[in-house]
Amino acid sequence: MIRIFLILGAAAAAGLADAAIRSPLKLDIDAPAAARATEGAPGASAAPASGRLTLAQARELHADPSAVFVDASLEAEFRSARIPGAQSLPPDAFSGGAIPDVLTMISRDATVVVYCRSDQCDAAVLVALRLREFGYAQAVVFEAGLAGWAAAGLPVERGP
């Protein structure tokens, strides 16, 4: 029994020390800092002031050609239904520190709207945080996701 507590204690100590040494994990998306920096630039009027978009803001950005929509769902889910014009970028695409191919087509200055199936999935936040790590300072999350988009009667693209 003593050894069980020794192992648990050592794991807690090692884990907390590791967490303290590395940069702290951010598990939520904050307002894009670059939105303020690019004020006055083309498309800046649509740049979101928060890390999370409402349906109305997402709709507005969808009409903006400089904004890019990214679907963080699995590839199969993406193929079945998506917001028109969205690119597929599941969290797995970043595994092993890989740079996903789709990023070569997206400018780092663009407002990237990341969404997943519904407000119940966290994949969009994870992908948006990854995008921020890769320099996409204006990556934001559309929280309602595809379910919220479709429920509002907005167009949905289906098929491969």
Added chain:
Amino acid sequence: MNLRVDDAPRARARPGARDQSPDTDGPERSGGAGSGAAPWVGLLRLGLAVLFAFSGWSKLQDPLAFAFAIKAFKTGLPDFAVARAAYVVPWLDLLCALALLRRGWARPAGTILAGLMLLFGGLIVSLLARGLDVHCPCFGSFALFCDGPMGACHLVRNGLIAAAAFVVAAACRPGGKSRLPPAPPADRR
């Protein structure tokens, strides 16, 4: 003359005998579980050690992904706790893997891992009941038999790993003797 004494009957005759020697590495002295008496337990320990060393290492490569996997269980843990658990759990995997390699520590390590597997099993059942889709980077990008969102496959896999950990915990007793039937008494003539 054969001086080797089978002390298993003696240990059984002393009530609480196995609880009195928790700090001795008896098995390493006398050849307990996982050594000659039960080589398959040794193999099981080694297999679990490799599995959990890989699991811990792969999670530590990408703590953010693991933190989101924990978060996706929607247990109500605050982000502060999730961010720390994403580091502590992989270290627990690693330390248990290391402990499994030491016979005197295999029992506590097996007990912890079995408990951990049961805990994750319970969480998977709760996920399935709530209809949530969660992808666990339990072994990094390596799927280990189960691909896609967590489901029955992951539950069975967890159950098998928990069973293996239980067997190791049960077989590697502190007194150094396996719970397996003792070898026939040596001929002392």
